[in-house]
Amino acid sequence: MPDELYDRQTRIPGWEQRKLDQARVVVLGSGTLAQQLLVNLAGLGVTNVLLQSNGRIARTKEDYFLFGFPSMESIGKPRIDFIERELLQLNENFKGRLKTFFSPFDEGDIAAFRPDAIVSAENDPAIVEHGLVYCIRHKLPFIAGSAGQHESRFQSHHPSSRVGLDSLVRSIWCEEKQNPQTSGVLAGGMADELRKYFMPLDESDLPSPEKLHKYSLLRTTRTEGGDTLEPIPYRDMHPFKALVVGAGAMGNSVAAQLALAGFEQIDIIDRDTIEFSNLSRQFCFRGKVGQPKAKVLSERVKEYSPSTLTNPHQRFLGANDVVFDRGEYDILFGAVDSLRVRKLINAYAVLHKLPYIDGGSSSLNGKMRVYFPGINRCLDCQLDFDAELAKEQNTTRQARGCAQAAPSVIIPNFVIGSAMVGEALRFFYRKSDKEVLGSEIGANTHSLVYNSSERQRLYVNQERYEKTCGGCT
Ligand SMILES: [Zn+2]
Numbered sequence: 001m002p003d004e005l006y007d008r009q010t011r012i013p014g015w016e017q018r019k020l021d022q023a024r025v026v027v028l029g030s031g032t033l034a035q036q037l038l039v040n041l042a043g044l045g046v047t048n049v050l051l052q053s054n055g056r057i058a059r060t061k062e063d064y065f066l067f068g069f070p071s072m073e074s075i076g077k078p079r080i081d082f083i084e085r086e087l088l089q090l091n092e093n094f095k096g097r098l099k100t101f102f103s104p105f106d107e108g109d110i111a112a113f114r115p116d117a118i119v120s121a122e123n124d125p126a127i128v129e130h131g132l133v134y135c136i137r138h139k140l141p142f143i144a145g146s147a148g149q150h151e152s153r154f155q156s157h158h159p160s161s162r163v164g165l166d167s168l169v170r171s172i173w174c175e176e177k178q179n180p181q182t183s184g185v186l187a188g189g190m191a192d193e194l195r196k197y198f199m200p201l202d203e204s205d206l207p208s209p210e211k212l213h214k215y216s217l218l219r220t221t222r223t224e225g226g227d228t229l230e231p232i233p234y235r236d237m238h239p240f241k242a243l244v245v246g247a248g249a250m251g252n253s254v255a256a257q258l259a260l261a262g263f264e265q266i267d268i269i270d271r272d273t274i275e276f277s278n279l280s281r282q283f284c285f286r287g288k289v290g291q292p293k294a295k296v297l298s299e300r301v302k303e304y305s306p307s308t309l310t311n312p313h314q315r316f317l318g319a320n321d322v323v324f325d326r327g328e329y330d331i332l333f334g335a336v337d338s339l340r341v342r343k344l345i346n347a348y349a350v351l352h353k354l355p356y357i358d359g360g361s362s363s364l365n366g367k368m369r370v371y372f373p374g375i376n377r378c379l380d381c382q383l384d385f386d387a388e389l390a391k392e393q394n395t396t397r398q399a400r401g402c403a404q405a406a407p408s409v410i411i412p413n414f415v416i417g418s419a420m421v422g423e424a425l426r427f428f429y430r431k432s433d434k435e436v437l438g439s440e441i442g443a444n445t446h447s448l449v450y451n452s453s454e455r456q457r458l459y460v461n462q463e464r465y466e467k468t469c470g471g472c473t
Contacts, residue, residue, distance in 0.1 A: 005091070006045050007277045008407045012363050014201030017045055021093075023198045024048045026110055028131055029121035030055040030079035032260075033147045033183040035065040036414070037121050038087060039283045040191035043410030046198075047093040050113040051100045053122075055079040061260055062178050068303030078102050089286050091279070105130040117197060119190060120144040125173055132157060141197045141207070145190045148176040150231060151216040152186035156193050158209035171212050180260040181425075184253065184418025185215040185458070188411045192364065192452055195411075208455060215458060217422050220434065222448060222460050230431045237307065240428060241265035241328055245317050245345055246335035247272070247293035249281040249410060250359045250366075253417025254333050255297050256284060259304035261421055266301050269313040269323055270294045281410040317341050324348050331424055334358035335417070339392060343385040346371065350378050350472045355427055359416045364452035366412030367461075368420050368437070371472070372427055376438030376445045378472035381465045415450045415458065423448070 006017050023046050027034055030053035041049065057063050057070050057079050066086040067074065074082065080100040087094045101109045104127050110118070117140055120131045128144045135142035135157060145154030153172050196207040212224075220226035240263050244255050247270035258266050270293045274285045278293075284300040285293070294312035301310045313323055321344075332354055334345045342358060349356035353373040360367050371378045379385075427436045437446050437460065444462045451457055 004277055005093070005280050008281075009044075009409045011407075012201065012409070014205070016199055019199040020045045020195070022048070024050075024114060024116045025194065026050045026052065026113065026115045026118040026131075027121065028105060028118065028127055029053050030083055031121065031123070031178045031183075032062045032065045032180050033145060033152075033178050033187060034121035035083060036180075036183050036187035037119065037145075037190055038083065039066070039090065040187050040410055040414055041194070042087060042091040042094070043281045043283065044191060044195055045093065045280065046194070047091060048097045049094070049099070050110065050115065051080055051083065051098070052103055052106060052109070053080055054102055054104050057082065060177065061180055061262075064260055064304050065180060065256070068300075069306050090283060107134065110134065115140065117141040117143070117194060119194060121187075121190070123147070123173075123175070123178060125170075128172070135159070141194075141209075143190055143193055144172050145186050146172045147178040147183040147186050149179045149234065150182065150218045151214065152179075152182035153212055153214040154186055154190050154193070155212050156197075156207055156209050158207065161209045181257055181418045181422040182215060182217070184257055185415050185422070186213075188414035188418070188450075189213050189215075189457060191414075192411045192457070205453060211455065213457065215419070217426055220460075222419075222437070223456070223458060227434070229426075229435045230429075232425050232429050235262065237262040237264060237305075238425070238428070239264050240330040240424075242267070242331050242333060242424075243323065243329045244268045244333045244335060245341060246270055247282075247297045248278070248335065248337075249408060249413035250335035250361060250417050251293075252282045252284045252297065253414050254335050254359065254420055255301055256304060257418050257421035258333075258424075259301040259308055261425065262305055263308060265309040265328075266298075267311045267313065267323065267329075268294045268297050268301075269315065269317055269321075270297075271314060271316045281408075281413065283410070317344055319344055319347075327352060329354060331427075332356045333420060333424075339383075339385055339389050342379060342383075343389075346379045346385070349373075350380075350469070355424070357420045357424055359413075359420050361408035361412040361416060363408055364412060366408070366416035366450040368416050368423065368448040370423060370427075370436070370438040370447075372433075372436055372438045373472070375433045375436060376440050377465055378469060380469040381467055381472060382445060382447075382463060384466040387466070411452070412450050416448070419448055
């Protein structure tokens with residue numbers, strides 16, 4: 001196991017890479033949810049995997065995530081063969097450890113593999129039931145997830161619990177096709193639940209058997225409860241032009257989901273080149289160490305969505321950057337960890353009254369903030385950039401000489417990045433302003449939080465405005 005690949009996450013207190021490396025997991029399913037789950041497992045370093053499915057490649061967006069836009073020759077071929085090839089490129093630790101079997105559920109094959117857990121990413125209740133029955137009999141953890149067009153949900157079953165099989169299978173069941181964004185939010189959550197079974201960081205970092213974890217674009221709460229919203233119309237392509245600032249773990253997730261949603265144009269700006277230690281989390285890069293991140297991510301966008309226009313820019317975003325000159329974007333995405341860059345994006349968004357969706361992450365947690373002109377106030381009002389920058393300068397001075405802070409793992413980047421694109425579609429097709437995340441209540445606005453250490457891991461948070469910038473109202 002090349003430790004360098006997981007170098008960043010092993011700095012998180014309590015992290016034991018060896019436990020993830022040794023875990024043996026069966027994954028059932030090969031649609032976009034299974035594919036996105038496998039990418040999260042690769043990021044964590046869970047590569048002892050048996051993948052079972054009899055799915056075949058079709059020309060639907062469910063099939064684009066790991067293969068790119070399927071070629072004519074690949075249509076009708078088993079998905080598992082393509083997934084295996086892609087995963088071996090994604091993470092070399094799968095070599096000799098990843099096994100695939102062309103069957104929806106083969107008990108003999110699973111028994112021979114001796115799994116420590118089974119994860120189902122199938123929308124077929126019969127397969128979920130097979131998996132659960134096997135896990136109850138063999139006293140193994142079981143996680144089942146299901147994704148639809150607007151909603152996705154998962155639940156886990158602990159060997160010691162007594163939940164009725166019926167209620168688990170029925171409660172997670174989504175009938176429709178798996179949508180890439182709802183799948184993305186769920187895949188990160190399921191991978192985190194699995195991690196908690198194998199490698200809790202401390203005694204409070206435990207899985208939540210029997211709790212139904214839900215993501216919903218049809219509810220104001222984005223989970224359960226709250227007002228019911230209008231469905232978002234399904235289109236192969238959406239006529240919107242997006243700028244993605246930052247091509248790290250969050251930028252990878254945002255750009256991939258925008259491409260799968262079929263945005264008309266996706267421009268990407270990032271100064272960095274790809275490093276070896278990026279490869280586990282930044283799943284679009286596939287071993288292209290040394291190449292510019294913006295360029296490689298743009299190439300990946302083209303693979304997912306050949307008719308999308310895309311322009312890579314390899315540089316820092318500067319004040320009055322020429323990328324803004326043409327004023328052609330319909331929406332801005334911030335996928336950076338720099339307050340300075342956020343401040344620049346925000347200034348441009350306020351000046352041109354453009355929506356700005358910002359995602360941030362730290363170790364296992366993430367957050368999305370939005371600025372929707374005319375609906376809520378800007379990120380400077382929410383965050384007070386100058387005060388935060390001053391604080392940051394002070395802590396940097398104090399922390400000089402100390403070890404680098406632990407960076408985020410793939411999970412929160414995946415959850416929040418997918419939700420950012422879901423929220424953009426919610427904004428463009430909203431029937432009323434109440435449907436979008438930012439909608440104000442008095443002196444408050446909303447953000448979406450993924451917090452791995454809380455029982456309700458995904459939730460909408462009310463936040464007070466910190467200041468009045470004077471420019472955005
Ligand atoms: Zn403002």
